[in-house]
Amino acid sequence: MNIININTNDFEINNENCKIIINNDEVNLRINGNSTIYDFNECDNLKLKIDVLENSSLNYYMFSNNKFKNKIIEINNYENSITNFNYSFINNDSCKLIINNNITKNNIKSNIRVRGVALENATAIIDSNGRVTEKTLNNEFNEDLRGLNLENGFIKINPNMFIDSNDVIANHNSTIGNINKDYLFYLNSKGIENNAAKRLIISGFLKSILNSDMNEIIDKNN
Amino acid sequence: MLNIKNLSVDTEDKKILNNLNLNINDGEIHAIMGPNGVGKSTLCKVILNDKNYKKSGTIILNDKDITNEETYQIAKDGVFLLNQNPIELEGITNAEMLRTTLNAQGKKLNIFEFSKKAKEICNELNIPENFLHREINLGMSGGEKKKNELIHLWMLEPSFIILDEIDSGLDVDALKVVSESIMKYYEKFKPSILIITHHKKILEYIKPDFVHILKDGTIKKSGDYSLANYVEENGFNNI
Numbered sequence: 053m054n055i056i057n058i059n060t061n062d063f064e065i066n067n068e069n070c071k072i073i074i075n076n077d078e079v080n081l082r083i084n085g086n087s088t089i090y091d092f093n094e095c096d097n098l099k100l101k102i103d104v105l106e107n108s109s110l111n112y113y114m115f116s117n118n119k120f121k122n123k124i125i126e127i128n129n130y131e132n133s134i135t136n137f138n139y140s141f142i143n144n145d146s147c148k149l150i151i152n153n154n155i156t157k158n159n160i161k162s163n164i165r166v167r168g169v170a171l172e173n174a175t176a177i178i179d180s181n182g183r184v185t186e187k188t189l190n191n192e193f194n195e196d197l198r199g200l201n202l203e204n205g206f207i208k209i210n211p212n213m214f215i216d217s218n219d220v221i222a223n224h225n226s227t228i229g230n231i232n233k234d235y236l237f238y239l240n241s242k243g244i245e246n247n248a249a250k251r252l253i254i255s256g257f258l259k260s261i262l263n264s265d266m267n268e269i270i271d272k273n274n
Numbered sequence: 275m276l277n278i279k280n281l282s283v284d285t286e287d288k289k290i291l292n293n294l295n296l297n298i299n300d301g302e303i304h305a306i307m308g309p310n311g312v313g314k315s316t317l318c319k320v321i322l323n324d325k326n327y328k329k330s331g332t333i334i335l336n337d338k339d340i341t342n343e344e345t346y347q348i349a350k351d352g353v354f355l356l357n358q359n360p361i362e363l364e365g366i367t368n369a370e371m372l373r374t375t376l377n378a379q380g381k382k383l384n385i386f387e388f389s390k391k392a393k394e395i396c397n398e399l400n401i402p403e404n405f406l407h408r409e410i411n412l413g414m415s416g417g418e419k420k421k422n423e424l425i426h427l428w429m430l431e432p433s434f435i436i437l438d439e440i441d442s443g444l445d446v447d448a449l450k451v452v453s454e455s456i457m458k459y460y461e462k463f464k465p466s467i468l469i470i471t472h473h474k475k476i477l478e479y480i481k482p483d484f485v486h487i488l489k490d491g492t493i494k495k496s497g498d499y500s501l502a503n504y505v506e507e508n509g510f511n512n513i
Contacts, residue, residue: 233326238361240345241322241354242426243375249346252374256365260409 053090053265065089071269074098083110090266092273094118101126102137106157109134113266115258119145124152127164131157137164140258144171144205150179155220158189165196165261169254170205178209182224186216195224200231200257275300275466276321276434281331282491283313283320290316292491293331298434298466305469305477307502308488309510314470317488318355318438322348335434350379352465354432358439360419363410368422371410372429379430395428399455416443420452427459435459437469441476453479474506487513 054070056063058079065072067085074093080101088111098120104110104127112135120143129135139149153164162182170176182193199207209226231253239249259267276298283291290313298304308314320327322345333341340348363371369392376383383391396403401421411419420440427435437456441449457480460467469480477485477499485501486493487510495501495513505513 234361235363237319237322237324237345238363239371241349242371243346243349243379243430244371245344245346245378248374248378252366252371253363256363256409258365260365 074100083108087111088263089113090269092116092269094120095123096121098123098125100124101128102135103128104130104133104135106130107132110136111263112137113262114139114141115262115266115270116141116143119143120147120149121145122148122150124150126152126154127162128154129157129160129162132159133157133162134160135162137162138261139165140167140262141176142169142171142254142258143174143176146175148177148179151181153180153182153193153195155182155184155188155191155193158191160188161192163194163196167198167200167258167261168207168209169200169202169258170207171202173204175206175208178207180209180211180224180226182213182215182222184213184215184217184220184222188217189219191217191219192221194222195226196261197224197226198257199226199228200254201228202231202254275302275336276468277332277334278321279332279334281317281320281329281333283316283327283329285327289491290327291320291329294488294492296486296493298468300466301464302484303460303467303469303480303482304484304486305471305482305502306486306488306493307471307505307510309472312488313491314488315357315438318357318436318468318470321436322353322355346378349432352433353436354427354430354434355436355438356420356423356427356440358442359416360411360423362412362414364412366410367407368410368425369406372406372426375430392425392429395425398428398458399424400451401425417445417448417452420444420448421455424452424455427456431463433463433465435465435467437467437471437476437480439470439472441471441473446475449476450479456480474502477502489513 056070056072058072058074062080064082065087069088071090077097078099083104086109091114168176180195180197182195197209197211199209201207207228211224211226213224215222235253236249278296281291281294320329392406393403399421411422485497487495
């Protein structure tokens with residue numbers, strides 16, 4: 053896996069399977085070809101714009117377990133593109149994540165998945181805004197947003213879809229909850245004590261939308 | 275092995291079990307049969323001290339009072355529950371869970387020992403080895419879930435097994451495979467087994483020493499295997 057340092061505001065990625073290190077608070081990424089990106093950015097504040105260009109596909113995996121404050125992610129999907137954007141985070145301070153996903157062309161498949169864990173007294177707000185503009189054709193857009201509250205943590209999710217086209221398949225779901233007691237009982241019944249079981253459940257929740265390469269890196273680092 | 279004395283279980287508005295008594299000795303196989311809704315599955319969960327239920331009475335495992343023991347400790351003491359619809363856990367692989375459990379039980383296997391043992395079990399059960407790296411029961415059919423749980427059984431080597439309606443959702447072939455694996459385990463480790471079921475079919479493969487009929491929250495009748503035949507022919511109403 054290549055490691056790419058991003059030190060400029062504008063950066064183009066062509067057919068890469070890479071880990072990126074973002075060193076700026078504001079970055080415009082252009083995705084050309086088929087790429088898989090692993091992003092462990094530790095930015096407090098980040099404004100990330102991703103253009104998935106014509107006939108391109110992107111699997112983007114972002115993970116953070118630090119205190120970010122504000123992240124604004126804008127995704128622009130071009131003709132015949134496929135985007136899978138996955139972000140898992142665990143925060144013990146208040147934060148806001150805004151994802152603006154724009155479908156303004158045709159034959160696009162775009163999936164947004166987020167798993168957020170709010171710890172201690174953190175309040176995490178997730179605004180996901182999907183826009184499919186009028187007269188666009190044959191698009192598919194899925195939004196899957198889930199939050200897990202721990203201790204006094206609090207997650208609020210605003211799943212918004214603004215659909216102005218008749219030719220689109222659009223799904224969205226969002227759930228917020230605490231640790232599922234049935235999951236806990238199941239793991240307890242295998243002989244795993246409460247704290248270890250909770251750690252497994254939280255880690256499973258965060259890793260469920262990431263791929264095995266990303267999870268391997270997370271396991272090594274945490 | 276397991277001795278249940280005067281066990282009563284209530285929910286907010288209903289008495290589920292009422293002064294139930296049951297004694298299972300080392301290496302014995304007991305079956306509890308009963309119609310729907312009489313508390314058979316509740317009994318399984320209560321043995322493992324599921325805190326969703328209020329109970330009175332005592333449950334003794336190997337001379338230790340486990341009535342109010344933590345669930346994980348009861349499992350560590352050797353109790354294993356295989357239930358009718360094993361839960362699906364996203365993001366947690368079988369291998370991850372098993373390694374955590376074995377470490378917690380002090381049965382530390384290094385990665386090579388773990389991998390060797392797990393692969394042997396998969397081959398024995400005719401399950402692809404990649405099951406180990408799949409998320410627990412996620413997206414599996416009813417039969418695959420039961421086989422997946424059998425990997426856990428063989429890896430964890432419990433001394434008391436509770437089979438809660440595992441025949442539900444299994445076709446005849448899958449039921450045979452699952453039952454044969456449990457019997458192989460029985461032959462090797464001689465655990466005590468408690469089978470909960472509506473039907474006699476599973477008892478043809480895992481033949482019990484004792485059969486009990488659970489009705490109105492308590493054991494109404496006990497007998498040998500012939501009692502299962504009687505129920506199959508006459509139903510529960512005549513008990």
